[in-house]
């Protein structure tokens with residue numbers, strides 16, 4: 001019953017439920033919340049051996065904790081689900097559970113980069129990622145080149161021109177325009193230079209997209225969103241293919257940053273993940289119907305959703321994703337004023353930033369998540385003043401449409 005590898009399961013749904021079990025001696029059915037900061041040594045020698053890595057066992061919860069470790073194992077299993085390494089063996093991955101998605105990004109960047117290095121990334125990005133690169137990395141002497149990563153020729157040219165690039169960071173689908181980057185093409189372009197590739201897989205989750213299948217080195221998540229699924233905790237995960245690097249440099253960076261999660265948030269995350277495939281299917285099904293409905297509505301100028309045949313990356317999204325996901329953005333014909341009016345009139349849908357919860361969340365990026373950016377930068381990232389972002393929930397789609405209809409009515 002215990003220790004199932006992801007390859008044991010025919011289907012992702014079973015892996016999401018059964019990939020981990022409590023390793024304690026009391027046969028707890030659920031993974032317990034190990035609310036402890038430290039762990040007891042039987043002897044001085046045992047303590048020494050644990051610190052020296054000669055003996056397994058927990059030391060201190062900033063380094064590792066049984067509840068957070070279970071969540072790490074679960075996320076790594078799901079990102080690796082059904083995948084093989086170069087030798088045809090089941091792919092092994094290592095995850096580190098962080099306090100937030102931003103924490104996971106910090107471990108990624110400070111593990112790989114030093115002053116003088118550069119990151120190549122996309123112009124349209126999650127607001128916090130953009131600011132992390134342009135503010136914190138810049139202060140550390142690490143440059144970020146923001147280009148259109150969906151343009152493979154532009155990527156090839158940038159790699160040729162800048163020998164300082166050490167990391168290509170993808171976000172696909174990207175917030176808030178749902179632009180998709182060809183993950184496989186980017187990995188192929190990076191390989192001859194030995195450049196690492198990371199991807200923010202928050203919008204897709206491993207159920208909709210498994211970037212390790214296309215050759216990335218790292219996946220990171222804001223586990224706050226669809227992985228948790230219920231909006232009950234903040235969390236982040238960094239998942240890596242190079243186990244040695246994850247257990248040495250990345251783990252060291254993680255410990256020194258103090259970027260660790262905590263047992264209670266990890267417990268909530270584990271419970272949320274059990275229903276991940278069910279939720280993602282329903283989210284995607286509802287989102288497709290909402291996007292089609294919105295694109296026919298007279299008050300709507302444009303809908304950005306990678307599951308619509310009119311989206312420029314519809315075919316690519318189909319190639320690399322199981323379903324297109326729950327997040328979309330749309331623009332109202334009468335700009336900012338229409339946007340505010342619409343948001344204020346919502347009855348059921350939730351007015352909030354964030355995404356990936358069971359309820360439908362609606363926000364206004366220009367005044368909320370992307371407010372910190374300069375207006376020109378915002379426009380380059382596709383965030384116009386009248387843009388509305390929507391994370392379609394798993395309520396009955398009829399009720400979502402009813403709410404949108406009354407809020408859009410003149």
Ligand SMILES: *Cc1c(COP(=O)(O)O)cnc(C)c1O
Pocket residue numbers: 100101102103126128129175200202203221222223224225234235236355
């Ligand atoms: C929320 C989010 C993040 C940041 O995650 P936190 O958990 O808030 O730190 C990063 N990327 C994307 C795409 C997000 O939606």
